[in-house]
């Protein structure tokens with residue numbers, strides 16, 4: 671018998687859960703829904719003539735919605751060119767449809783361009799979906815139900831080899847203000863809010879509605895440590911040789927904590943703290959690689975580098 675799925679895809683599907691969990695913190699429940707959905711669809715257990723799968727990511731700002739789409743696309747398609755990202759807040763007027771499909775019969779529009787660039791497969795990520803004009807929303811519903819998009823040239827694109835993800839902050843005020851920590855209650859309230867803010871048919875068209883958590887204190891602490899390590903790797907990949915002591919991570923965690931804005935300030939704090947120190951050293955030493963250990967100095971409440 672012949673194998674139905676290539677071996678390397680099977681291996682990428684098997685490692686998907688671990689890969690996402692090691693990069694996305696505090697979203698265990700939602701990853702438990704997303705991973706099997708992707709695994710099944712990539713094993714071709716799915717409806718024909720529809721996108722590979724379609725998922726709506728709801729949740730507050732900076733909690734990992736876009737990052738999750740980015741990561742699973744890189745992991746499953748083994749290429750960063752495969753993510754096509756469209757910010758729907760740029761498509762708020764009826765004439766913006768022309769931008770997407772082309773203005774006249776000789777133009778293939780933004781959609782044609784992205785389709786070619788991703789070579790007929792990948793992930794379409796529609797950010798802030800609730801901001802799109804109703805006309806665009808109709809096109810969108812057509813993509814979800816038939817995996818087709820017709821350009822101004824008359825050519826119809828086949829989108830059945832794409833995952834479609836839409837993200838929205840709709841309903842997240844409910845989540846941010848809610849005192850309840852019971853996930854079932856939160857999910858019910860978010861879906862309710864989504865159903866009133868979207869057109870009814872939009873919500874139901876997605877195969878999965880994934881509600882991302884608000885990031886709590888502990889998750890943000892872990893994210894601080896994770897992103898400090900990631901930023902250090904980025905810096906060392908430039909040719910530096912730097913280590914950090916635990917006090918530096920704690921400093922980043924204090925600097926970057928924000929319940930309201932989620933992980934973004936934490937990620938920014940990690941880079942800012944390391945960047946400032948390494949830059950000063952590099953400019954001082956005439957652009958040579960920086961070697962040393964970054965420590966936290968309690969008295970000055972600053973981080974500094976100790977050359978070894």
Ligand SMILES: Nc1ncnc2c1ncn2[C@@H]1O[C@H](COP(=O)(O)OP(=O)(O)OP(=O)(O)O)[C@@H](O)[C@H]1O
Pocket residue numbers: 693694695696697729730731732733734735736737738837838839893896932933934937
């Ligand atoms: N749960 C998380 N675990 C680890 N890192 C995270 C998490 N959430 C967000 N981040 C980091 O914060 C940055 C912003 O996250 P992301 O772009 O996914 O936010 P978002 O949920 O899409 O927010 P928005 O609704 O504002 O678009 C990312 O670069 C990512 O690295």
Ligand SMILES: [Mg+2]
Pocket residue numbers: 735736737797837
């Ligand atoms: Mg986003």
